[in-house]
Amino acid sequence: xxxxxxxxxEEWTAARKEFxxxxxxxxxxxxxxxxxxxxxxxxxxxxxxxxxxxxxTVTLLDLFEGRKQLxxxxxxxxxxxxxxCPSCTAGTSEVxxxxxEHLRVRDTSYALVSRAxxxxxxxxxxxxxxxxxxxxxxxxxxxxxxxxxxxxxxxPPEYNYRSKAEHEARGTGYYFAGDGxxxxxxxxxxxxxxxxxxxxxxxxxxxxxETTGGSYYFLDNTALGRQEAWEEPKGRxxxxxxxxxxxx
Numbered sequence: 001x002x003x004x005x006x007x008x009x010e011e012w013t014a015a016r017k018e019f020x021x022x023x024x025x026x027x028x029x030x031x032x033x034x035x036x037x038x039x040x041x042x043x044x045x046x047x048x049x050x051x052x053x054x055x056x057t058v059t060l061l062d063l064f065e066g067r068k069q070l071x072x073x074x075x076x077x078x079x080x081x082x083x084x085c086p087s088c089t090a091g092t093s094e095v096x097x098x099x100x101e102h103l104r105v106r107d108t109s110y111a112l113v114s115r116a117x118x119x120x121x122x123x124x125x126x127x128x129x130x131x132x133x134x135x136x137x138x139x140x141x142x143x144x145x146x147x148x149x150x151x152x153x154x155x156p157p158e159y160n161y162r163s164k165a166e167h168e169a170r171g172t173g174y175y176f177a178g179d180g181x182x183x184x185x186x187x188x189x190x191x192x193x194x195x196x197x198x199x200x201x202x203x204x205x206x207x208x209x210e211t212t213g214g215s216y217y218f219l220d221n222t223a224l225g226r227q228e229a230w231e232e233p234k235g236r237x238x239x240x241x242x243x244x245x246x247x248x
Contacts, residue, residue, distance in 0.1 A: 034220045035232040042192060042199040042223065049142045051135040052118045058135065060191070060198055069108040069222050070191040070198075074148040075134070076184040077114035077121065084114070084124045088186060091209070095132060102215040102247040106227055110218070113137050115149060115184070146189050146203060150175075151182040159185055160205040175206070192223045199223075215247065 007015070050057050064070045075092065076085035092112065103110050112134040114121055121134045143149035150157050157164040159175045167173050175185060186209055190202040201223040219226045227237035 030220075031232075034225060037202060037221065038223055038225050038231075038236065039233060040202065042201040045191070045198045045200050047141065047145070049137070049140055051113065051137055051140070051142070053133070053135045054118070054122065061193070061196060063109060063111050063133070063135065064191075064193050064198075065109045067104065067107045067109045068193055069106075069224060070193070071103070071108060071110045071218060071222070072146075072189045072191070073110070073112050074143065074146065074185075074187045074189065075112045075114045076148075076186055077116040077124070078180075078182070078184050079116050079138075080180075081116060082120065084116075084121075085184070085186070089124075089128065092130065092132065093128060095130075097131060099215050099218075100132065103218060105247050106215075106219055106241075107224075108219065108222060109133075111135060113142065115143050143184075146187070146200075147205065148185050148187045149182055150185060153181055160187075160208075188221070190222050216245065 045060060049060050051059070051063075053062075060070075063072070073088075073092070075088045077088075095110070100110055110132065112121075112132055113136075114134070115137055117138065118136040121136055125132070125134050137143050144151065144154050147159060147161075150159060157176055159167065162170070164173070164176050167175055176183060185205065187203055187205040188209060189200065192199045192201050202221055204221065216226055224236045225231050226243075227241050228243045229237075229240035230243055231240075
């Protein structure tokens with residue numbers, strides 16, 4: 001095991017200040033990237049998806065729960081599996097009730113969607129002690145349309161906006177490795193509601209999910225952003241919030 005070099009306080013402070021310059025630049029670049037993400041166009045979701053939930057059949061519009069925005073985490077749970085994906089389980093376990101409440105304060109709902117039958121989802125959810133809304137997309141086109149179930153019988157294989165051949169050329173062909181004809185992959189999709197019309201604004205896959213470690217990072221990926229006065233482009237929030245991370 002290797003450890004950091006031991007230096008004097010003066011040397012450590014000099015190195016830390018030098019690195020701080022790079023951190024500040026990365027923060028500014030992230031702000032620019034987030035603004036550019038909010039400038040991306042959006043596409044209307046016209047297909048009617050019917051998902052299975054604890055209270056019966058619901059549509060994508062229902063998942064908003066009356067809020068303006070919706071984040072869906074595509075939790076990997078193949079219909080034939082008896083347990084959810086371990087990595088998805090670990091990540092979802094970090095989604096606290098407070099984080100969900102902070103998103104809701106900013107008019108954003110959060111839900112899980114998987115292909116496994118609802119009874120399997122409910123059983124896994126109870127075992128983990130989660131309170132997050134979870135829906136089954138079952139035999140619908142939902143997972144295929146949003147790029148998280150790969151099946152050559154349904155569509156040419158693609159993940160994260162690259163074909164199987166492109167991934168193999170880049171050394172990431174492992175995304176298409178699996179025992180059966182259908183392969184589950186993780187991702188998140190972001191939606192905006194305008195009256196009763198639903199628009200798809202953004203999706204991320206693979207390592208992109210690493211950025212979603214807190215409420216602000218979730219909101220950074222939405223069309224409305226953090227809804228704070230300093231953000232660009234202006235006008236996305238009718239009543240902008242102060243730049244306060246307490247979500248009061």
